[in-house]
Amino acid sequence: MVDLKGKGIIYEEDDEPIQLFDEDDAHTIREYRMSLIGKVLNPKKQNVEKLIQYMPTQWKMQDRITANDLGNGKFLFNFASEEDLQAVLTLQENSVKNLKNIGRKLGHVDTIELEAGRLLINVDTRKPPVFKKKVQSPVGEEVTITIKYDLLFKHCTPCGLLTHEESYCSKKVEMMKAQTVKA
Known part of the structure; x- marks a missing residue:
């Protein structure tokens, strides 16, 4: 070890490999196998506390999910069952399909912004834009959605x-x- 210029910096000239250990992570895997960890990408606009309160309600699983704010924009959802976890994981895939399906009724879908629930659609300007549309869920529930257009002047x-x-x-x-x- 060498002390350079009295600055207290010590450099090791040792080229010996560092020994790593094979740890049994079975407990950690078992403990977190029904968990999702995420991070907000824009903390100035996305509030973790609101997200962890809102998402279980949106998924209609508020009584079967515990959520924690891990700090630094990170969050953890713990699911009560494997079925609930899988249902949430397939929601994103279904959301893309659903957004495309809605978009096709309005025009040609160019771009999908899943996180924002936004679409870039080429519409026929000779027809009036659609501002409300009925949609039906897979279980038969019918609701009316409001469609908002950016830059419609x-x-x-x-x-x-x-x-x-x-x-x-x-x-x-x-x-x-x-x-x-x-x-």
Whole structure:
């Protein structure tokens, strides 16, 4: 060992290999085999505490999952059963399929942002955009989803077309005439 210039830095000239040990990790594997560990990628926008409260409810497993904030944007979900864990792991695959299925009803799907639940879709601008759509879950439950469009400016609200603004809408004029006749 050499002390360089009295700075207290010690360099080893020893080239002998470091001995590693084969440890039995069976206990650790057994303890965490029904766990998911994750990390938020954007901690300024993603709150771990809210995530660990929200996700078990979203999965409808709030009474069968324990969740822990591990610090530094990391979290742990412990599942009560292998079936619950597998159901959550297949949700992502199903989510991509479902987003594609919804997107195909609106136009041509270009890009999917699964984490944000967003799609980039090429739509036919000659048709009005769809803002609400009914969807049916695999168990038959029907709900209405709201579709939001980014950067949708100056479209006609009465007829929904993107080709003109409300002030130039012939449908609006017809609707106003019909209301005037009824009055």
